[in-house]
Amino acid sequence: MPRHPEYQYLDIIEQLVEKGDRRIDRTKTGTLSMFGAMMRFDLSDGSFPVYTTKRVFWKIAVKEMLWFLTGQTNIQSLLRENVRIWTDWPLDKYRSATGEQISQEKFEARILADDEFALQWGDLGPVYGKQWRRWLDANGQEHDQIATVIQTLKTNPASRRMLFHAWNVAELDQMALHPCHMTYQFHVSEMEGADKSTNLDAPTVRGKLSLLVSQRSCDVGLGNPFNIAQQAALLHMVAQQVDMTPGELIWVGGDVHLYLNHLDYARTILGREPRPFPKLRIARRPASIDDYKIEDFVVTGYDPHPAIDAPVAI
Known part of the structure; x- marks a missing residue:
């Protein structure tokens, strides 16, 4: 019987616990670190690699991906979707600048209620979505990288x-957090409808779409479970938009680390057996990559072990 793909994740955590290089990091929390890791997940049968050794709140992860795709950078729109995973950074900045030890709940409520306050204190700078959809070059011209990739997949899938x-x-110096998952590269295999030896660029070619994500820095406890789920959702979305079948999600990590205050988390999930991954079906075909809603993602068969709380290092 094939080995459950989630063991790739558990193997990384086990290696970090047993052999990780103890380091003092940017957050002063401390980590166990390793350099270089890879995981591969086959999505071709509709599998959705949401880890099962703890409950992953996959809707929050997908909502964050949908937010990236809008090109927005303010947490106000995230909070409207009840997503709070980016609040720590602007909250810390506000407290440091004003000296007011406002609670997270009150800070978020003010962001939601006061557009001017949100504009001043809720923006994260030119983080992921800004670069993906509105990269500004030296001549002042904006580049929509996502639209370019989708167009190329439709017209030149052998690229x-x-x-x-x-x-x-x-x-970089304007961003609340430097990008962790940095590069997303697509590849088409098993192309049909063309003579592969002489006509690879025919626009009628369809096939299996795979995605390789390169991540310079990876928090395996909190970040990676979210990243894998949302990157798998992205692959499903793009494949639908270009009439292809999802293939593999390939994840490559640079500095892969476990925070020292996540050791209890690590020991707990290492004692659990993975359960079957759920399946993902997209309920409708939106007109473009810009039109997906969280309600479009239908996930069945998700039966994880209980959730585990772990603190965020900022």
Whole structure:
């Protein structure tokens, strides 16, 4: 029987616990770190790699991906969707700047109620979505990397240039957090409808779409379960838009680390057996990549172990 693909994740955590390099990190929390890791997940049968050794709140992860795709950078729109995973950074900035030790709940309520306050304190700078959809070049021209990738997939699926990324050196110092998942590269295999030897670029070609994500820095406890779920959702969306079948999600990590205050989390999930991954079906075909809603994602068969709380390092 094939080994459950979630063991790739558990193997990384086990290696970190047993052999990780103890380091002091940017957050001063401390980590166990390793350099270089890879996981591969086959999505071709509709599988949705939402980890099962703890409950992953996949709707929040997908909502964050949909927010990235809008190109927005303010937490106000996220809070309207009841997504609070980015609040820590602007809240910390507000407290440091004003000296007011406002609670997270009151800060979020003010962001939602006061557009001017949200504009001043809720913006994260030119983070992921800004770079994906509105990359600004030296001449002041904006580039929609997502639209370009989708157009290339439709017209030249054999291209080796179907990628987008968020590491804009000129704007790093303006971002609340430097991009962690940096580069998304697409690849089409099993192409049909063309003579592969002489006519690879025919626009009628369809096939299996795979996605490789390169991540420079990975928090395996909190970040990776969200990242894998939302990247799988993205692959399903793009494949639908270009009339292809989802293939593999391939994830490559650079500095892969476990925060020292997540050791109890790690030991708990290492003692659990993975359960079958759920299936994902997209209920309708939106007109474009811009038109997906969380209600479009129908997930069945998700039966995880209980959730585990773990603190965020900021």
